[in-house]
Amino acid sequence: QVSRRVLTLISTLALIFSIAVPAYASAPASDDAPTRAATVRVNPKVQLEAADAELVADDPLKGATEGIFLIRLADAPLATYRGGVVGLQPTSPVVTGDRKLDVDAPEARAYVDYLKASQATFVARMEKAIGHDADVRFTYTNSNNGLAVWLTPDEAASVRKLPGVSLIVPDFERELQTDTGPGWIGAPSLWGEDCGDTCGEGIIVGIIDTGINPENPSFADVGGDGYDHTNPFGSGNYVGVCDSDNAGTDEIKGYDATFPCNDKLIGAWGYSSVDAAEGANSPWDYDGHGSHTGSTSAGNFVEATISGGARADEAIDISGVAPHANIIAYAGCCTGSALTASIDQAIADGVDVINYSIGSSSPSDVWADFDTVGFLNAREAGIFVATSAGNDGPGFASLGSPGDAPWLTATAASTHPRTWTNEVSFSGGDSALATIGGNGFTDGYGPANIVYAGDFGDALCLTPFPAGTWTNNEIVVCDRGQIARTDKGVNAAAGGAAGLILANAEGNGLSINADAHVIPASHITYPDGVLLKDWLATGSGHMATITAGVYVQDENRADILAGFTSRGPNRAIDIISPSVAAPGVDIIAAHGQSTGLGAVSYTHLTLPTIVRE
Numbered sequence: 001q002v003s004r005r006v007l008t009l010i011s012t013l014a015l016i017f018s019i020a021v022p023a024y025a026s027a028p029a030s031d032d033a034p035t036r037a038a039t040v041r042v043n044p045k046v047q048l049e050a051a052d053a054e055l056v057a058d059d060p061l062k063g064a065t066e067g068i069f070l071i072r073l074a075d076a077p078l079a080t081y082r083g084g085v086v087g088l089q090p091t092s093p094v095v096t097g098d099r100k101l102d103v104d105a106p107e108a109r110a111y112v113d114y115l116k117a118s119q120a121t122f123v124a125r126m127e128k129a130i131g132h133d134a135d136v137r138f139t140y141t142n143s144n145n146g147l148a149v150w151l152t153p154d155e156a157a158s159v160r161k162l163p164g165v166s167l168i169v170p171d172f173e174r175e176l177q178t179d180t181g182p183g184w185i186g187a188p189s190l191w192g193e194d195c196g197d198t199c200g201e202g203i204i205v206g207i208i209d210t211g212i213n214p215e216n217p218s219f220a221d222v223g224g225d226g227y228d229h230t231n232p233f234g235s236g237n238y239v240g241v242c243d244s245d246n247a248g249t250d251e252i253k254g255y256d257a258t259f260p261c262n263d264k265l266i267g268a269w270g271y272s273s274v275d276a277a278e279g280a281n282s283p284w285d286y287d288g289h290g291s292h293t294g295s296t297s298a299g300n301f302v303e304a305t306i307s308g309g310a311r312a313d314e315a316i317d318i319s320g321v322a323p324h325a326n327i328i329a330y331a332g333c334c335t336g337s338a339l340t341a342s343i344d345q346a347i348a349d350g351v352d353v354i355n356y357s358i359g360s361s362s363p364s365d366v367w368a369d370f371d372t373v374g375f376l377n378a379r380e381a382g383i384f385v386a387t388s389a390g391n392d393g394p395g396f397a398s399l400g401s402p403g404d405a406p407w408l409t410a411t412a413a414s415t416h417p418r419t420w421t422n423e424v425s426f427s428g429g430d431s432a433l434a435t436i437g438g439n440g441f442t443d444g445y446g447p448a449n450i451v452y453a454g455d456f457g458d459a460l461c462l463t464p465f466p467a468g469t470w471t472n473n474e475i476v477v478c479d480r481g482q483i484a485r486t487d488k489g490v491n492a493a494a495g496g497a498a499g500l501i502l503a504n505a506e507g508n509g510l511s512i513n514a515d516a517h518v519i520p521a522s523h524i525t526y527p528d529g530v531l532l533k534d535w536l537a538t539g540s541g542h543m544a545t546i547t548a549g550v551y552v553q554d555e556n557r558a559d560i561l562a563g564f565t566s567r568g569p570n571r572a573i574d575i576i577s578p579s580v581a582a583p584g585v586d587i588i589a590a591h592g593q594s595t596g597l598g599a600v601s602y603t604h605l606t607l608p609t610i611v612r613e
Contacts, residue, residue: 413584465495
């Protein structure tokens with residue numbers, strides 16, 4: 001009999017080694033999250049630019065516009081209430097001695113009722129101050145005690161003066177940040193030969209992300225290894241949109257008979273659309289990121305179909321690190337108000353661990369941010385939380401928030417042994433150029449003319465080239481940076497390219513990926529890219545041939561820090577960050593966009609799922 005402590009360790013590994021580092025997250029970095037007017041303890045050993053050192057504004061409402069504001073009230077939330085209110089017993093596990101917060105205990109119910117009554121009183125007082133009914137979008141009682149309310153800046157300034165308000169800030173945006181991974185980190189040694197009772201059984205993993213695709217086999221009741229999941233809530237009992245007793249509220253969609261929960265996927269919540277004009281919230285994965293991270297951490301053993309536009313489909317066995325764990329998905333990306341609501345609900349649902357592959361490029365006040373503080377309180381409730389270090393490497397001190405908080409496990413991305421390698425050979429020009437090795441999940445192509453996109457006005461291939469830019473099915477060299485790597489092939493193909501060479505920027509160095517591009521492609525290192533572009537700048541008649549990618553397992557390729565991953569030192573507080581590094585390059589995991597997909601597709605977007613060998 002394996003103890004629950006061991007099972008928690010398994011799921012902890014699942015979370016530590018499933019932090020998403022999606023190269024396709026191409027949206028520009030969001031503004032720094034607003035914070036309280038307080039001094040942040042900055043590591044004095046780190047020399048920062050003045051703009052980076054200014055971690056908090058003099059006034060968090062300065063420059064605010066009409067929109068959602070987050071209000072934190074003075075009373076402690078449920079997870080950290082240690083007593084002090086007459087007639088109400090403590091609920092924090094630190095005081096009660098419980099392993100986890102029991103949200104159904106009479107003491108917990110009584111305290112939540114007290115918080116809700118206090119919030120109602122506060123709303124009435126707020127409405128008097130602003131002169132109209134308050135547009136309350138969310139209320140929080142578990143991870144934070146507070147509300148998310150639509151206000152003008154002047155109204156927010158008035159609300160800040162009300163008794164009981166400890167913090168008010170504008171809503172903010174966070175950014176989105178296996179196949180061989182579990183084997184490489186040693187998960188099979190914990191699983192045992194038959195994965196019996198040691199693969200995450202009895203653990204609930206909360207995935208706070210972009211939602212989930214419930215039709216994907218990674219989240220089916222019965223996995224590819226024949227394991228039939230047990231619902232810890234009891235057969236047929238679910239939470240969120242799968243709960244037939246959930247009539248819905250102003251904050252969530254409520255019961256959705258079309259969303260297929262099961263004994264593996266035991267619940268889902270939709271918080272990401274908080275503006276009524278955007279329609280009802282939904283936990284269906286709108287992006288693919290949430291499904292990818294969910295299957296990486298706790299997806300079933302399945303046979304994945306690896307799909308690439310320039311290569312025939314291939315099959316490979318994959319799994320999450322804790323393949324027998326249960327999952328609850330929270331679509332909260334990526335406003336602070338919706339993410340805080342997701343954290344609050346995850347505590348109420350009793351999850352054991354949370355995967356948060358989300359963050360910001362900049363540090364902020366770890367003692368004030370609603371999601372960061374929410375995770376501190378979730379920790380006191382008995383929940384382990386892992387987050388990504390971020391995608392702002394390779395620069396010095398590039399770790400962002402909330403990975404800079406000491407109560408989360410921040411994970412940097414490294415390589416693993418598996419990849420697809422190929423080569424590019426050349427002819428023509430004024431001098432010979434030796435064959436260059438690269439990576440690519442691709443078919444071969446060539447010989448064909450090869451050109452540099454920089455000679456056509458867009459070295460980074462940031463936007464689609466006009467049709468007819470190239471008319472001889474050329475191979476086009478694009479520089480890496482700013483947008484998703486696979487988008488560059490799409491943009492080059494729009495202009496007539498039939499092949500792609502993706503050349504690293506200097507900061508990416510030797511970190512290359514076996515991407516599944518829409519056209520035959522090879523990703524090459526920075527030094528090789530310099531040689532290639534110098535060769536293209538002289539002579540004429542340049543030709544190249546791309547070979548098909550070949551699957552390789554090479555331990556010498558593993559444990560190399562990815563060029564894009566954020567790294568320390570920690571700018572916000574004097575601790576070592578990131579906490580750990582784990583496989584985060586070229587990861588195979590579940591596809592999640594739209595319904596009816598039913599297959600697992602190849603992308604390099606997150607961390608580890610592994611072949612069960």
